[in-house]
Amino acid sequence: MGRIATLAALLMVTALTSIALGHYPLPFGTVLDVLSAKIFGGDVQRTAETVVMMVRLPRVIAAISVGAGLATAGAAYQALFCNPMASPALLGVSAGAGFGAAVALLLRQPPFIVQMAAFAGGLVAVGASIWANRMLGGRSVVTLVLCGMVMAALFQALISVVKYVADPVDVLASITFWLMGSLSKISPADAMAVGLPVLLCGAILFALRWQIHLLALGEDQAIALGVEIGRLRVVVIACATLIAAATVSVGGIIGWVGLIIPHLARMLVGLDPDRLFPATALLGALYLLVVDDLARSAGTVEVPLGILTALIGAPFFLVLLIRTRKALWS
Amino acid sequence: MIRIKDLSFQRGTNGPQVLAGIDLSVAAGEIVCLLGPNGAGKSTLLNCLMRLLGGWQGRIAITGQDIRALSQRQLARLIAFVPQSTRTAFAFDVEQMVLMGRTARFGLMASPRPADRRAVHNALAAAGILHLHDHAFTELSGGEQQLVLVARALAQDAPVIILDEPAASLDLGNQGKILRLIRDLARAGRAVLMTTHVPDHVFILDGTAVLMKEGRVAATGAAADICSERAMTDLYGAPLRMISGKESRMTSYLPTLD
Amino acid sequence: MPDKVTRVATVGPVPVINSFVFALGEAGSIVNGLPSNLGGSGWSVQYLAAPGLEKRPVLQGGQGDPSVEMILALAPDVVLSMDLRTVKALESVGIPVLYLSWRQPDDIKSVIRLLGNLYGKSDAAESYCRYFDATLARVAARTASQPESQRPRVLFANLPRLTQPHLIAEWWIAMAGGRSVTSDDRTAESLTFSLEQLLAWNPEIIIVGTPSEIAYAYAEPRFADLKAVRDKRIYAIPRGAHVWGNRTVEQPLTVLWAAKIIHPELFADLVLEREISTFYADFFRISPDPKTVEKILAGRVDP
Numbered sequence: 031m032g033r034i035a036t037l038a039a040l041l042m043v044t045a046l047t048s049i050a051l052g053h054y055p056l057p058f059g060t061v062l063d064v065l066s067a068k069i070f071g072g073d074v075q076r077t078a079e080t081v082v083m084m085v086r087l088p089r090v091i092a093a094i095s096v097g098a099g100l101a102t103a104g105a106a107y108q109a110l111f112c113n114p115m116a117s118p119a120l121l122g123v124s125a126g127a128g129f130g131a132a133v134a135l136l137l138r139q140p141p142f143i144v145q146m147a148a149f150a151g152g153l154v155a156v157g158a159s160i161w162a163n164r165m166l167g168g169r170s171v172v173t174l175v176l177c178g179m180v181m182a183a184l185f186q187a188l189i190s191v192v193k194y195v196a197d198p199v200d201v202l203a204s205i206t207f208w209l210m211g212s213l214s215k216i217s218p219a220d221a222m223a224v225g226l227p228v229l230l231c232g233a234i235l236f237a238l239r240w241q242i243h244l245l246a247l248g249e250d251q252a253i254a255l256g257v258e259i260g261r262l263r264v265v266v267i268a269c270a271t272l273i274a275a276a277t278v279s280v281g282g283i284i285g286w287v288g289l290i291i292p293h294l295a296r297m298l299v300g301l302d303p304d305r306l307f308p309a310t311a312l313l314g315a316l317y318l319l320v321v322d323d324l325a326r327s328a329g330t331v332e333v334p335l336g337i338l339t340a341l342i343g344a345p346f347f348l349v350l351l352i353r354t355r356k357a358l359w360s
Numbered sequence: 361m362i363r364i365k366d367l368s369f370q371r372g373t374n375g376p377q378v379l380a381g382i383d384l385s386v387a388a389g390e391i392v393c394l395l396g397p398n399g400a401g402k403s404t405l406l407n408c409l410m411r412l413l414g415g416w417q418g419r420i421a422i423t424g425q426d427i428r429a430l431s432q433r434q435l436a437r438l439i440a441f442v443p444q445s446t447r448t449a450f451a452f453d454v455e456q457m458v459l460m461g462r463t464a465r466f467g468l469m470a471s472p473r474p475a476d477r478r479a480v481h482n483a484l485a486a487a488g489i490l491h492l493h494d495h496a497f498t499e500l501s502g503g504e505q506q507l508v509l510v511a512r513a514l515a516q517d518a519p520v521i522i523l524d525e526p527a528a529s530l531d532l533g534n535q536g537k538i539l540r541l542i543r544d545l546a547r548a549g550r551a552v553l554m555t556t557h558v559p560d561h562v563f564i565l566d567g568t569a570v571l572m573k574e575g576r577v578a579a580t581g582a583a584a585d586i587c588s589e590r591a592m593t594d595l596y597g598a599p600l601r602m603i604s605g606k607e608s609r610m611t612s613y614l615p616t617l618d
Numbered sequence: 619m620p621d622k623v624t625r626v627a628t629v630g631p632v633p634v635i636n637s638f639v640f641a642l643g644e645a646g647s648i649v650n651g652l653p654s655n656l657g658g659s660g661w662s663v664q665y666l667a668a669p670g671l672e673k674r675p676v677l678q679g680g681q682g683d684p685s686v687e688m689i690l691a692l693a694p695d696v697v698l699s700m701d702l703r704t705v706k707a708l709e710s711v712g713i714p715v716l717y718l719s720w721r722q723p724d725d726i727k728s729v730i731r732l733l734g735n736l737y738g739k740s741d742a743a744e745s746y747c748r749y750f751d752a753t754l755a756r757v758a759a760r761t762a763s764q765p766e767s768q769r770p771r772v773l774f775a776n777l778p779r780l781t782q783p784h785l786i787a788e789w790w791i792a793m794a795g796g797r798s799v800t801s802d803d804r805t806a807e808s809l810t811f812s813l814e815q816l817l818a819w820n821p822e823i824i825i826v827g828t829p830s831e832i833a834y835a836y837a838e839p840r841f842a843d844l845k846a847v848r849d850k851r852i853y854a855i856p857r858g859a860h861v862w863g864n865r866t867v868e869q870p871l872t873v874l875w876a877a878k879i880i881h882p883e884l885f886a887d888l889v890l891e892r893e894i895s896t897f898y899a900d901f902f903r904i905s906p907d908p909k910t911v912e913k914i915l916a917g918r919v920d921p
Contacts, residue, residue, distance in 0.1 A: 052814045053812055053814040053815045053818055054814040054815070054817050054818045055818065076843050077817060077820075077843045080817065080840055080842070080843050081814060081817055084839065084840045085813050085814060085817070085840060086814075108449070109449070112449040113449065114449060114450065140778075141778065197655040198655075199655065200776075200779075200783075204779060207779075214780065214812055214813070215780070215813065217840065237468075237469040238468070238469065240463050240466075240470075240471070240472075241463070241468065243460070243463075244460055244463055246448055246449040246450050246452075247446060247448055247460065248446070248447060248448075250412055250443070251441075251443060251446060253410070253411070253412055253432060254410050254412070254436065254439075254441040254443075255436055255460055255461065255463055255464060255516075256432050256433040256435070256436030256437070256463060256464030257432060257463075258431070258432045258433070259432075296450070301450055301451075301452055301453075301456055302456065304471050326812060331809075331810055331811075332810065332812055
């Protein structure tokens with residue numbers, strides 16, 4: 031438990047620091063003033079308030095939500111599919127959301143419509159995977175994964191089609207940039223749009239942590255130990271898909287979080303669900319917050335978040351894998 | 361405690377009849393061993409019993425309750441299953457594996473309680489593997505893994521225990537350990553149903569033999585009565601020789617090579 | 619190069635190249651139409667300057683790469699291109715092509731002179747260059763007295779995307795007597811910035827690409843504190859033969875327009891409608907009606 035508490039404390043400190051970071055010159059004292067004025071009342075300079083409350087705080091909340099959400103969804107999928115290499119994108123939600131957004135951008139829709147389209151696209155892709163699995167008469171998760179791969183590939187191809195017909199002068203650039211993942215324009219509404227689904231679905235997944243834990247034994251033994259596997263699968267896939275679709279709709283496609291954070295969490299706190307689920311969420315939030323801080327502060331131009339998570343995540347994970355002594359999967 | 365009446369199962373609408381009209385019962389304290397050649401339907405029978413397979417006809421009752429009316433959790437509190445082996449996606453330690461047996465007992469959204477952890481401890485002790493509690497399950501030998509699975513079934517604290525070929529692929533020493541545990545389970549009042557390829561086990565355990573062939577029950581009764589040399593040869597369709605020791609419990613079957 | 623040029627194909631940024639051809643009075647020589655992504659109701663001046671343009675065959679798709687076969691079928695005397703790759707590709711199949719290179723702001727004069735040579739209309743080219751220099755001098759004369767540090771801070775941007783899409787804007791903002799907030803020694807065509815940078819710059823004037831962006835800027839709560847929003851000094855860049863904010867032969871008009879909005883008090887007597895009418899009459903040989911002039915100045919794309 032000590033480690034969980036440490037993670038939580040670390041997250042809070044990092045969040046506060048993140049609110050103090052940014053291109054707009056704002057002394058730390060002013061940041062604190064704005065925050066305390068919001069809680070306890072008081073007057074603050076308007077631009078400072080705008081920067082803190084409408085630019086930075088939503089972004090920090092969004093980063094925490096996206097990180098925690100994707101990590102939790104990834105952990106749940108790794109248990110559900112008995113596959114340590116599973117990620118939230120397994121059933122095609124990212125590709126579908128990317129397609130939805132690309133079409134909306136192609137039709138020059140306002141940002142709100144783009145988000146809705148991304149969310150819808152993600153749900154449609156996963157729905158298509160499930161439908162395809164049913165058509166196949168597939169009863170196990172293996173066929174579901176295959177259908178997911180097919181749908182993901184299909185929607186990726188569709189994204190390429192959209193890019194091809196897009197006006198290269200501006201639309202293509204905006205599609206490409208959107209797909210690379212970024213939290214640069216998070217508004218307070220966006221932070222809500224991602225924070226609420228993550229909170230809700232994360233809570234559901236946490237509540238069912240012991241049932242999900244049993245899934246790692248494989249379908250037959252989980253059933254024999256009392257898991258209502260059909261129902262649990264529906265709930266897990268629904269929650270993970272909602273989380274992933276919400277994160278993609280506000281932040282674009284951000285990978286590597288759902289895949290590696292669960293492993294890091296396992297390395298840190300072991301496999302006990304009471305510790306693993308909170309640790310996964312906290313670690314995911316922390317990781318994405320730090321990476322997003324880097325994305326917006328490292329240079330004068332912002333680096334797309336999806337690129338950074340991949341550039342940092344992959345080698346980091348490799349190093350940890352080599353150094354770890356306990357083999358955490360069979 | 362287990363009462364199976366007229367169980368039939370057909371694979372698909374036009375598939376083979378895997379089980380036909382099976383009648384079987386296991387009382388508390390009884391050990392029933394299913395004997396039969398490959399494909400006789402032994403595993404299918406177990407899968408129907410644990411509701412891993414649906415679409416069977418007939419009636420199955422555990423402690424008087426029709427299993428069709430039970431939820432999966434309720435069923436898990438009544439039946440504990442020891443599979444032949446298990447593959448896990450992650451390297452759980454022994455204690456975590458055994459604790460999984462308690463999941464049907466604590467709340468759906470709750471955490472294990474102290475009583476659950478005590479049950480785990482007791483189960484490990486009963487199986488004689490307390491010293492392995494923090495070892496990774498995947499790093500144990502086959503025999504030790506089997507003991508862990510039995511301990512998990514013990515922790516489940518169910519009146520019925522089902523084992524699928526519990527001593528297969530174990531060395532003689534571990535075979536003895538497992539069989540001893542099974543005997544103790546029955547003595548403690550549980551109903552034990554197991555499948556086995558080794559008729560010798562029925563004799564050692566002093567259990568009830570149920571001979572299955574082609575989806576039907578060929579014979580039921582005490583090992584000494586049912587498992588004659590002729591019956592076994594018929595059952596497996598191969599020439600077998602029965603060797604008996606001084607006590608009737610020590611009986612072994614060997615295939616003859618001529 | 620052929621001696622007499624009567625048929626010319628323009629590829630790549632078609633409206634830009636067309637505008638140069640118009641300025642030499644040779645709109646009739648253009649044999650191709652506007653590509654799908656650079657044509658339509660927002661390009662009405664193009665159709666005015668080159669009657670029949672809408673019927674002419676289109677040589678390229680949205681990606682900008684021209685179809686070699688269609689060019690061969692049209693058999694123009696020469697192809698005008700601003701892209702080296704296209705030039706090489708066309709040369710390799712024996713199509714005469716003229717490479718127009720525009721990197722520095724002054725290159726606009728070398729481009730028009732090159733084309734003047736091509737058409738044998740060097741006088742017209744010089745006439746344009748004189749107009750170009752004279753216009754810049756007019757503006758400079760009035761703004762020269764103001765020191766750099768006191769010039770108003772101007773931002774040219776695509777606000778929804780938080781980018782400054784055209785390097786040339788740094789030049790014409792400076793020429794118009796303003797101080798571009800994005801002019802930090804940049805060399806890339808397009809610059810991306812963050813919300814916080816925008817708030818830190820706090821520009822006094824914002825120039826955006828389309829009228830809908832103006833509404834967006836006023837509606838967005840996070841921009842409410844910007845000086846440009848509070849003073850209501852957000853303007854859409856006009857659109858003539860091309861968007862005036864990008865490279866186009868109408869660049870002197872851009873400077874005039876920008877000077878008027880940046881220094882309204884210094885250019886109170888400047889009547890943009892008259893400047894536009896004169897320019898289009900002298901160089902494009904067209905007389906757009908007042909409604910069209912108004913649409914040009916407002917930067918609207920509706921029909």
